[in-house]
Structures are given as structure tokens and as C-alpha cells.
Amino acid sequence: MNAPEPAQAATLTEEHDPALWREGLRTGLPTLFGIAAWGLVVGVAMVKSGLTAFQACGMTLLVFAGSAQLASLPLILAHAPVWVIFATGLVVNLRFVIFSALLAPHFAHLPWRQRLLYGYISGDMTVAIFLQRFPTAAPVPGKLSYLKGLVLPNWAAWQAGSLTGIFLGSAVPAEWGLGFAGTLAILCITVPLIANHAALCGVLVAGAVAVLANGLPYKLGLLAAVFAGMLSAMAVEGLIEKRKARHV
Template sequence: MLDSWRRLRRDPDFHAGAREMAGIALGIGAWGLVTGVAMVKSGLGVPLSLLMTLTVFAGSAQLSALPLIAAGAPIWVVWATAACVNLRFVIFSAGWRPYFAHLPRRQRLLMGYVSGDLNYVCFMRRYPEPVPAPGQLAYYWGGVAVNWCAWQAMSILGIVLADQVPTEWGLGFAGTLALLGLTGSLLTDRATWIAAAVAACAAVAAYALPLRLNIVVAIAAAVAVGIVLDHWKPAQRPGAA
């Protein structure tokens, strides 16, 4: 396995993936720092926060689950919220399937763990044709290696230094800004803009629900709208011709 990793690191496509992700790594690291501090400030403590950042590796799910954990919400609510927030990775996995379905399952599971939103965006921009091709795997690993290291390094730094960070710095607001920046990068067409608008309206309308369940409502509304739009567009093509 070490020999395979050494060969991969020498691949020009690996370096191409790493270079493209390096330009985004500063923002990813800032988000990781905010999340690391937020975990400790929510009462998890350093050991549990380290365990969470290394095993969960999903900033949006972590930030969504933290207030529920702090409020003593039932575990099923925490799990359901995290699962709903991460539903987008089902879409990412379906998008990556034509490229990597031929790989062993163990390798695909590892690739799923280290994948990130912006890795998907960069990969699809470079390889728009959904067919396996030389260099794709190396490019993928170059991008996710930089993404994972940037996130974990800064998240762990935030966890270790959390007690030195004053609460009045407003890190929760900084985390919200980081999530908004990520969301903006994923709004690439009319359908995603409509789904995002519906999710925002649903979240505000259901704000009074307990245990932050308005987040679940917003995600369900966005997914429903996305499904409707996905089925509606093909139906319009024959009539438009």
C-alpha cells in the first residue's frame, strides 16, 4: 500500500489536484478552525472533539449537530439532522460512480470518507465526461489529500486552543459565513438556486420548531423541490422542440 501511495504522489495528475485544492485550502482551514472551537465551546471537551473531527469529517453536519447535543436532544434527532445535512453526498456519490465504480469496495469506502464538496466541484469541472480515464484517480487523491489535511490541521488547532478563544469573538457567526460561502460555490444552475431559496424560506417558516427541526424541514423541502425540478425538465423538452 505504501508503494502505491508513493507512485500516486509522483503522478502529475496528483499534483494537479493538489494545486487546484491548495487555492481553496485557506477557506477550508478557516472553517475547520471555527468548527474545532465550536465543538469544545459546546461542551464536548477535547477528547470527544478530537474523536468527532477525525471520524465524522463533515463540517456542516458537525455544526448542525452541536447545538442539538448541547441542548440534550434525543440521539435520533442528532442522527437524523446529520443524515439530512449530508444527503448531498448521496448525489456526489452518484456523480462519481461512473468514474470509480470499477474500484474495489474497500477503496471506494475510503474515498467516500475523505471526499468533500469542493473536491466534487473541482473534479467535475476537470472531468465533465462521466467515463473512466487515466489520471482521474490520482487527481482525486491529490485534491482530497490537501482538503483533508487543511481541515484536520486547523480543526485540531481550534480544539486545542479553544479555551484561549474568547466567546465574544462571535465564532458562530464566522461559521455561518463559512457555510454561506460553501453554499454559494454549489449554486451552479437555476434548479439549485430554486432549491436553496425554498430551503431558506422553509427554515425561516419553521423556525419555531423545537430542537432545530427547522433544519430538517428545510432540507426535506429542498430535496422535494429538487426531485420535482429534475422530473419536470425532461418532460418539457419534447414540447419545447
């Protein structure tokens, strides 16, 4: 049987499928509370860090990356050089380069504006869930509908939580312990992504380095932790692949 032509593959992928849209929504639904909670914490943190409501709204709508937003806030307060702030955000979000490479074969046929839009509203959990449902780039009717069912509610939950945190942040008592709530929220997002030994090693190494390098200026310990975690995960993944190759 011949493979579908590119135009036919595009039609199959873009074909609207309400059933797959609902499936994507149902699959991603359990993560929305954690996403909203994490957005709430980031919204409060932005206001508590001295940003105006307008600035905080602009940041959450344009950046849409909680870890990068939180990493940049202490640097902004410390009047760190702009290149340090941008470099921190870039390194913290390097994982999205990998996500983009994984999603590209599925949607390379779409116009660049659509790809830009779906890239912007995609998040960690939504990409992981989508790739579990569609592990190969084979054309499947309604594949884009499934992605929309994941990413649109995820984006809306984040923005709702973040905007709520921004406008209510000044009224939230410090004794509510939102820092601890934020830790729990990000753990809820991170733990399901630890799918293999390489990822687990990366998380453990990054956590250890972050603690040990906590005293570095400009929060550069975070950069060191990200690099150490990535390199260790890649090293473990390489060792696992070599071991598999020897047993083939």
C-alpha cells in the same frame, strides 16, 4: 475502436500521474483557506458546546462533516433522543449519497477498502471540481491521481483547522465573532455549488424555511429546511427537463 476491457480501464484510471496530481492540487488550492476556516469554526463550536477535547477530536476525525457536526451539537446539549440526532445527521448528509452515485462509475473497479477511504475523505467542493474535470466515466490515465490531489489536501486543511479550533477554542474571546466567520466560510463553500436554477431555488427555499421554522424544538427546523430545499430543487429540475424535452 473497441472500448477498453475492465482490467485495462482500471489500469488507466489507477495509473499514477504526477502532472494530474499537481493539477488537482492547484485547482483545489483556492478552496483550502475556506475549508480550514470552516473547520476552525466547527472545532471551536464543539468545545464551546461542552464536548471534551478528546470527544471533539473523535467527532471531527470520525464524522468529517461540518454541517452534520454543527446540526448535532444543540441536539446533544438538549439531550434529544439518539434517533433524532442520527436522523438529523443522516438528512443533512444525504447529498453524499448523490455524490457517491456520481463518483461510482469512475472508480467502481477499485477494491471496496479504497472506495470507502476515498468516499470518507471526499467533500462537497472536491466532488464538484472532479466532476467538472471528468464529466464522463471514460477511462482516463491518472484520473485517481487527480482525485487524490483534490481530496487529500482538502481533508488535511479541514482537520488542521478543526483541531486548531478544538485546542484553542477555550482561549478564543467571544467578541471575535466566530459565528459570523463560520457563516462566511460556509458561504464560500456553498455559493460555487449553485450551478443552475434548480440549485438556486433549493437554496432560497431552504433558507426561507430555516428562518420560518427556527422556533421548532430540537432544531427540527433544519430538517424541514433540508427537505423543503431538496424537494423544491428536484421539482424545478423536473420542470426544466420537461421544458427541454418539449423543445427537442
